[in-house]
Structures are given as structure tokens and as C-alpha cells.
Amino acid sequence: MNPDKYRVKPGGSVNLSDWDTNDDGGLSKDEGRTLTDELQLGLADWQERLNAEGRQSLLIVLQARDAGGKDGTVKHVMGAFNPNGVQIANFKVPTEEERGHDFLWRVHQRAPRAGQIGVFNRSHYEDVLVTRVHSMIDDSTADRRLSHIRHFESLLTDGGTRILKFYLHVSKEEQKARLQDRLDDPAKHWKFNPADLTERARWDEYTRVYQDALTTSTESAPWYVIPADRKWFRNLLISRVVLDTLQGMHPQFPKATFDPKEIEIE
């Protein structure tokens, strides 16, 4: 499994129909889960180094259609981290105060500080997705926003933040199965929102605007298109990419500012 295969190369255009939703990387489910468990031990270790060093941060952006697996990714991948070093930010419909500011204002406030990992469950990208599909902004405004997003992400990376953006790619059939499951199981009724069906009816329009959003993939803030019909493969691939990224940041335990040998505890 080569994670780079799932990365959107900078400067190119994306046709989501070229990207498999059901990929399993040639692994069985059991093999995948065993690998994920191993990777997740590494996630906790490298997070501790990042936290101890306190100089760099990691921002993980999760975007997907409804029932695409954002919440499951938070639970099953981000759950591997020490909760002390992770902040999950859920971006919902903006409040009145948030609407009174530019679209990046509320997002900027939730950027992870040095030593921390921030997870955006939905993000500033909603402002070029749902808003476009519902004609709340026109294409020219969307282009301006995409440009602002590029500059904003560049500001964060200059400040020591690595950014990973994951689009969880599910098929229309898989979404149907998951929504049906929420209807069939009384313990999942609360997860079902009838309005999701309105969004589902606009499947192709979402595809188009997602493809535009994916053009913001850069070397320092790449998009990954994660095959997400199989939850275990989604968890495996995201764990792999996050671990590779943390290791690539080379966080170091700080050197002691004292001589341990000279200290005696009474």
C-alpha cells in the first residue's frame, strides 16, 4: 500500500470518477485491522514527541458527504491519540456572530497551537461546497474563496503547522446503505437527518464542487482522496498517512535545561 497513490498532485485537476471508493489495498479486513492497530501505537508515540517538543503542530481536515465516515474517523483514528494533545473542532452552520465575520475568522480561532494536533470535522471548505451547491455564492466568489484558503493555509504552514486534508470518498450506493442503517436501528435514529436526502439528491453537483476544492492540494497542505466504502481500509490508510507525516516532521524530545546527575531528591 503506497499512500502517495491517494494524494492529489498539486496543480492538476481531479475527476472523482477516476478514484475508486471500494479499494482495499489488496488486503483482507483482518490484515488491515492488525496493521491499523500497530500504526496506532506509533501515532500515540509520535504525538508525545510532538507535544514534548512544543514547536510544530498538525492540522487534520476531514471532509465528506453525509455518512461518509467523518465521525467514525474521529472515533477510530483520532481516538488513538492522547486526548490531552488533540482538539476536535466541529464546524456547523455558522452562528450569527460568525456570519458577521469573514468565512475564515471562526476557523482561524481553532487552529492548533504548537505541540498540538487539531482535527477539523468539516472545515473552511464547507464555504466552497454546500454554499455553492445551494447557490449562496457564485463561481467568482468561490474562486476568490479558494484563493483565500490557499493563502490562509500557507500562513499556517509558515507558522509551523503541517496540514493534511482528507476527502472520504464513498459511493452513492454505500451512502444509501449507511443512511438506511440509521433508519433501521432505533439507537441510530438521532444520527439521521431527513435533510440529508435533499443533499443526496444533489450528488453530482457536490461532485463538481468537491473536484474544485481538491485543486487546493499543495506539497505542504495536500489533499488525499481516501477510498471510504470500507471503513477498515479508511482507518488504515488515514492512520498510515498521519503516522508518516508525524515521523516526517522529526519532532524531538527537548534537551534538559539541568544536569540530571546533579539533582538529588530528598
Place this chain on the structure above:
Amino acid sequence: MNPDKYRVKPGGSVNLSDWDTNDDGGLSKDEGRTLTDELQLGLADWQERLNAEGRQSLLIVLQARDAGGKDGTVKHVMGAFNPNGVQIANFKVPTEEERGHDFLWRVHQRAPRAGQIGVFNRSHYEDVLVTRVHSMIDDSTADRRLSHIRHFESLLTDGGTRILKFYLHVSKEEQKARLQDRLDDPAKHWKFNPADLTERARWDEYTRVYQDALTTSTESAPWYVIPADRKWFRNLLISRVVLDTLQGMHPQFPKATFDPKEIEIE
């Protein structure tokens, strides 16, 4: 193992020398870990109900001497929760802005909202602990603050928040062993703060002010004195108390506002 044995009864005084730091509940380490694993599956399940219901919240306060096990508790107990529903608040030395307000101002801002679990790693109790030991406040001010704390916690519980307060009780010998371990292991040097030795020298003064703080134990915001020399027993006992509490809150999955049978997904 009866968790109630470790709860401070409201209205009484506490003499910490009566409380064992090395209790193992009559269990072996392996037995304790197996039990903890089982309890932690329950923690995640009941957290989901709390989150789905969205009407009540849980606030967990962790207090301890240096190396008492606060960070370990966050990692090994709070790590069992879905990170999406937990906020960890670390209260450090107050900033200039925080010092410009009353001592509960910064704490109030971090109170968990409905459906969420908040964990205070250190808390408003520091304002009647470290401040007293260092004579930054006198006993009369401490009494006033303890009174404000009682009213503040009562405000939170009236608003639907359950409060659990854990004092992680370690012996002076165990603290020494843990501090020494931080000196001996280069990967732990960053956790060692030479100033911790100054606090250690004031062991008995801390005991006295902790005993005063523990008098704020009430039925709705109880203190537990957790024997914490054995990390596995600490994790087991806290998991047990938190799970019992969540179950006792009886969170319910919300009823659907739609008829699932009438919905067809196209």
C-alpha cells in the same frame, strides 16, 4: 471493590493519613487491567448516549501533587472516550488577562456544554492550594474562595452538569520514585521541573490545604480520594466511578422526530 468507600462524605473533615495510597482492592494487576478494559468499553458506549441526548454534561476534576498521575489518568482513562465528546482543559499559571478577573472566570469558560464531558487537569482548586502554600492568600481569603467554589459548582449542577472530583493520593516515597524515573530516562527529562522539588519540600503544608479543599465534597459534586501509588488501580477505580456516574445519569437516545418507515432513500 466498593467505589463508595473512596468517596468523601459531605460535611465531614478529612485526615489524609487515614487514607491508603497503596490500596489494590484485593486484586492482582492482571485482574485489575482486565476489569479496566471491560469498564472502558462501557465508558465509550455511555458517552455516546450522553452525546446523543445532548441535555446533560459531566465534569471530571483531576487534582494531585506533582507526578501524582493526572496526565496518566487523562491518557489511560479519558483515552477510552470518543475524542469528539471530550474537552481537556489544562489550567496553568494564570495569564495576565486571567489574573485581571476573579479566579473562577477562566474556569467557567471551560465548563462542558450539554452532551459533552469536560476534564479539568488541575482546576479552580489550585486557587486554594498552591496559592495558600505560598502565602499568596490568607486563610480568610481561602475560606471565601471555598465558599465561592461551592456556589459555582452548585450553579453547574443546577444547569445539568454532574461533577466528579478526584484527588490522586500518592505517598511521598512513590512521588520520589516517579521524579527519579524522570531524571533517569532522557525521554522523560522534559517532564521534570526542578521547581517540583520546592513543592515537594512543602509536603505537609500541601496535605493540610488539600484536606481543606476536600471538605467541598457534596452529594452532587463529590470528592474521591483515589489510592494512586499503583497506576493500574487508579485507572480501574476512576473508570468504575465514571461509568457508574454516567449510567446513573440515565442518558437516553433521542426519539426520532420523523417516522423511519415513511422514509425512502432513492
